[in-house]
Each structure stands twice: as structure tokens, then as C-alpha cells.
Amino acid sequence: MATSQATDYSIDQWDELVKQGQRLTKSETSAQFQLGDIALTLVPVAPDGKRPPMKAYKLLANYANEIGQDPERFEEYRNVSAAWPKNERNKQVCWTVHSILAPHPDRFTLIDEPPVDRRTRERHWTCDAARRVRGWKTDVPETTEEKLRAVEDLLDDEQEAAEAVERVMRRPAVVRRVAEKQQVRETFNRAQTERIREAHSTARQRPEIRRLDEEAEVYTVLGLCQSFARGIGKALPGLHLAELSDDAKESIREGLERVTAAVEWTEHVLQTGQTDMDEALQRLIAGET
Known part of the structure; x- marks a missing residue:
């Protein structure tokens, strides 16, 4: 029996659950927009773009508490409804996507032109697709850049990042590819040169090394003085200056x-x-x- 990506479900069972979830999502989206429209009725958006007075926010908060909603969430419903007039909303797209795209200047065009899903090859909006349009971090990275960002976020600790790089560099193919990049080679060479310089600087602070350096410098200057004095001493007696x-x-x-x-x-x-x-x-x- 064919199964979906969820190993315990057949394709038919999975499809039925997806349709059920889509119906619930549409119902939830409708409720969220309705709540936002009520919030707009309570506190309309000022035509000049000014923020409502404090008493307006208090009114929204009181109403949200009366109906069992979080005041901040209720305010978000209002802002999204304000960004999406009723005739511009897409009933096939969830409220969260509308919320993510709300600040986008081309949102009314974008909402009706969904991108191609990389997995299903069908055109439809997902939350990650909307985040991708906004340049935000996605929950499930798909592109190379998104995967690299996810890796960077996971390896925010310098020690862990260094160990990860060390492990990856055990793969010969990776080493060859990295070595082909001039910028990487130059960065590594600079780091290596700096490390050698620091090692030399640290070593020179050790008493025994400082004594050797001191002796070498003394011998250098004394050698020059001796060469001149010896040369003059040998040459002058035979000259008729x-x-x-x-x-x-x-x-x-x-x-x-x-x-x-x-x-x-x-x-x-x-x-x-x-x-x-x-x-x-x-x-x-x-x-x-």
C-alpha cells in the first residue's frame, strides 16, 4: 500500500487529513479576519496614518479581554485587516500568509500569484514561501542560502563552529572545493600568518628566548664594531696618510x-x-x- 511522507498513513488517508486541515484553516482564517474587522469597527484606521489615542488601545484591550482574546493578538488582527481590504483578500490563502505579506507594497498582486512549491511543484502559498518573499528566515530551509543561514544560526558558538568546520574538512571533496576559492585561501593564509606572528610574539616574552634574542642583537652590533676596528687596525700601519x-x-x-x-x-x-x-x-x- 502506498504511503505518504508520514509513514503511518496511506496516501488516501493523508489526503483526507490535509483536506480536513485546509477546511479548518479556512474557517480559522475567516474568524481571524472577522475579529480584525470588528477591531477596525471599534477603532478605524486614521486616514492620515496617525496612531490612535491611548484610550483607543485601552478600548481594544478591554474588548479582547471580554471575548477571551490576547490584546496584542487582537491588535494584530486589526492591523492585518486594515492592510487587506475585504475585496483584496484571497480565501484560498491562510491568514498567517496575509499577515506576513501585510507590509509588502505589492501584496495585492502577490497574493494572487502564488509561487511554485518545490516539493509538490504546484502553485500555492505557504508560510515559508511568504517569509521567503519578505527575506525572513524560513522554518524549513530549502534553498542553499536558507540552509547556510540555518547552519550559521545553529553554530553561533565559535568553538562549535570551528569543530563543525574541522569535521566537514575531513571530506576530501569538500577540501578540494574550498581550496578552489581564492578568498577562502587568502583568509586562511592571513589567519595562519597572524597565528604564527602571535606565536613568535608570545615566545619572545619567555625569559630564555629574550636572553637569546638579546645576545644575538649584542653580537650583531659588536661584530660590526669589531670588523671596523680590526680592519682599521690592520690597514693603518701600512698606509701613509x-x-x-x-x-x-x-x-x-x-x-x-x-x-x-x-x-x-x-x-x-x-x-x-x-x-x-x-x-x-x-x-x-x-x-x-
Whole structure:
């Protein structure tokens, strides 16, 4: 025997229950619109769009309580009835769909042009279809975007989202598809680079690492000083600087001036920690002046 999506019912039984539900829905929709029309009779919509006075809301609330209705729900009935004049309502469409579409500027056209149901391939309005028109979250996601939104809502916790991504990335086909997206690769690379930078920064705060860094920096500067001093010490005894021409001596003095500037700048960095130099000093040390 053929069955419906509800496994305990045959197709005929299911169809009969659907028809019964549709009849009840139409009856409920009619009652909801009738209640809204009564609310409009009690407090008509102002032509200028102004809100009713407070005593009008009190009147609606008192009436709602008298008939056993929730005042806020009764006010909603009124607003929906106001948005849907009687000649614009579609008796084949439930009140909830009318309610969802009520603020839409093209509601009168939309209500008579139902979308195609993705499951039945028939044209009719559902609450989710109306929510989809409004750009709202649907109860049963169907499109890719709706499914992704639902997943994002479920995984609002960062830790859970990370674990979900990790599990999905165990699927080779998913990994290949993700790797094809340049934006994803760039985002991952930036995150990885930042993580490495943070790890290095954290490591450098450890005492043993700081000592190693300090020693390396000292050795670097001392090595440069030693190279210059050793070079001068070896070269000068064999030179005849006093016998040089004035122009030659001036050239050497310019070189010494650059060395002096470099030494003074090094002392400045030792005292202040500031390694920037002005343009003139930069040109001088580079020998561009």
C-alpha cells in the first residue's frame, strides 16, 4: 500500500487529513479576519496614518479581554485587516500568509500569484514561501542560502563552529572545493600568518628566548664594531696618510664623518630605543652627500 511522507498513513488517508486541515484553516482564517474587522469597527484606521489615542488601545484591550482574546493578538488582527481590504483578500490563502505579506507594497498582486512549491511543484502559498518573499528566515530551509543561514544560526558558538568546520574538512571533496576559492585561501593564509606572528610574539616574552634574542642583537652590533676596528687596525700601519694630498685627506674625513654619525646614531638608539633617522642623517650614512 502506498504511503505518504508520514509513514503511518496511506496516501488516501493523508489526503483526507490535509483536506480536513485546509477546511479548518479556512474557517480559522475567516474568524481571524472577522475579529480584525470588528477591531477596525471599534477603532478605524486614521486616514492620515496617525496612531490612535491611548484610550483607543485601552478600548481594544478591554474588548479582547471580554471575548477571551490576547490584546496584542487582537491588535494584530486589526492591523492585518486594515492592510487587506475585504475585496483584496484571497480565501484560498491562510491568514498567517496575509499577515506576513501585510507590509509588502505589492501584496495585492502577490497574493494572487502564488509561487511554485518545490516539493509538490504546484502553485500555492505557504508560510515559508511568504517569509521567503519578505527575506525572513524560513522554518524549513530549502534553498542553499536558507540552509547556510540555518547552519550559521545553529553554530553561533565559535568553538562549535570551528569543530563543525574541522569535521566537514575531513571530506576530501569538500577540501578540494574550498581550496578552489581564492578568498577562502587568502583568509586562511592571513589567519595562519597572524597565528604564527602571535606565536613568535608570545615566545619572545619567555625569559630564555629574550636572553637569546638579546645576545644575538649584542653580537650583531659588536661584530660590526669589531670588523671596523680590526680592519682599521690592520690597514693603518701600512698606509701613509700624512703624505696624502689635501683632496685625498678630505675624502677620508668624509668617510670618518659617516662613521661618527653612525656611532652617534647607535648611541641614540641605545638611549631611546628609537631606530628612525631623519633624511639628512640617512643620506650622510649612506654616503649620498
